[in-house]
Amino acid sequence: GQNIDQPTEMTATEGAIVQINCTYQTSGFNGLFWYQQHAGEAPTFLSYNVLDGLEEKGRFSSFLSRSKGYSYLLLKELQMKDSASYLCAVGDSNYQLIWGAGTKLIIKP
Amino acid sequence: IAGITQAPTSQILAAGRRMTLRCTQDMRHNAMYWYRQDLGLGLRLIHYSNTAGTTGKGEVPDGYSVSRANTDDFPLTLASAVPSQTSVYFCASSESVAGGNEQFFGPGTRLTVL
Numbered sequence: 001g002q003n004i005d006q007p008t009e010m011t012a013t014e015g016a017i018v019q020i021n022c023t024y025q026t027s028g029f030n031g032l033f034w035y036q037q038h039a040g041e042a043p044t045f046l047s048y049n050v051l052d053g054l055e056e057k058g059r060f061s062s063f064l065s066r067s068k069g070y071s072y073l074l075l076k077e078l079q080m081k082d083s084a085s086y087l088c089a090v091g092d093s094n095y096q097l098i099w100g101a102g103t104k105l106i107i108k109p
Numbered sequence: 110i111a112g113i114t115q116a117p118t119s120q121i122l123a124a125g126r127r128m129t130l131r132c133t134q135d136m137r138h139n140a141m142y143w144y145r146q147d148l149g150l151g152l153r154l155i156h157y158s159n160t161a162g163t164t165g166k167g168e169v170p171d172g173y174s175v176s177r178a179n180t181d182d183f184p185l186t187l188a189s190a191v192p193s194q195t196s197v198y199f200c201a202s203s204e205s206v207a208g209g210n211e212q213f214f215g216p217g218t219r220l221t222v223l
Contacts (some may be wrong), residue, residue, distance in 0.1 A: 004151060030208035042199060042214035043152070050209060087151070095206045096167065099144075099151030 002026045004100035011106045012078055020073045020086050020103045028093025034062050034073045035087040037102065043087055046073070052083050075105075083107045111135055115200050115216035121221045122190050130185045130218050132200030140203045141183040143167075143175060145196040152199065158183055159206050163212065190222045 003025045008031035011082055012018040024032070031050040035043040049071060061074040073086055084101040092098055113134045123127050139160045144152040154167030158177040171194065172194060174186045183202075187194055198218045203210040 033211065042216050044214070045211040048209055048211065088151065089152075091208050094159065095208055096154060097152075099153070101149055101151045 002092060002098045004088055004090060004098055006086075006100040006103045008101070009106065009107045011108060012075075014078055014080060014107055014109050015080050017074065017076050018078060020075070020105065022071045022073070022088035022100060024069050024071070024088070024090045024098070024100075026090045026092045026098055028091075029066060030091030030093070030095050032062075032071050032091075033062055033089045033097065034060075034071075035089065037085045037087055038086075039084070046086075061088065078107050080107050080109070113200055113202055113213055115198075115215040115218050117218060118216070119219040121223065124190055124192060124222055128187045128190055128220070130170075130187075130200075130220070132183045132185070132215055133181050134183075134200075134202045134213075134215075135181065136202060136213065137180060138202035138213070139180070139205055140206045140210070141174070141177065142201045142203075143183070143185045144199045144201065145169065146199060146217075146220075147196050155198075157206075171175065190198075190220075190221045192214050194220065195222045196220060213214055 003081040008065040032094045034046040037043040047062040087102045115130045143155040156175040161210045200215040201212040203212045
């Protein structure tokens with residue numbers, strides 16, 4: 001079966017760094033996406049990894065290891081507005097996205 | 110530029126009624142998708158369309174149908190609603206289904222079936 005695992009909830013402090021992990025088992029692999037979703041809103045795209053390594057985009061970075069079926073999203077200099085759910089999704093052999101249940105990130109002052 | 114719009118924003122529906130959720134995009138994207146999102150679960154694909162005139166079944170298609178008569182519109186129909194179809198429904202689109210194309214999401218429709 002296909003499976004995406006990520007922690008249900010994490011808490012971090014404003015100004016700190018947090019790492020959200022995602023492990024996956026899918027039929028085929030066509031890239032890994034991270035999306036942000038604020039409560040009551042639609043998901044919005046954050047990053048895409050298809051090759052191993054780190055992709056940096058401002059305060060957000062995403063890492064991929066295809067051999068380990070593993071990715072993480074790193075958020076630096078946390079701000080209160082980063083309080084949201086972070087969704088990991090993997091493109092399967094048919095290019096359809098398989099989604100994790102999301103990690104709810106709570107930022108405390 | 111609106112991106113993707115969905116209607117209605119929310120709806121309460123009696124079981125057994127027919128309902129169509131509307132989705133329109135103005136980005137000329139080839140691929141469109143319907144997902145449902147339930148608490149504690151990831152987004153689940155209901156139906157998709159790789160290009161106008163074609164549709165396919167996703168992970169949870171039972172009880173739902175779609176059509177793609179043109180590039181912009183991708184309505185989702187519940188023929189006879191049941192309480193288990195209570196969910197938040199998101200429509201999304203991407204340039205194509207090829208890898209690396211991010212999906213853009215509409216604001217969602219919150220549907221309650223009683």
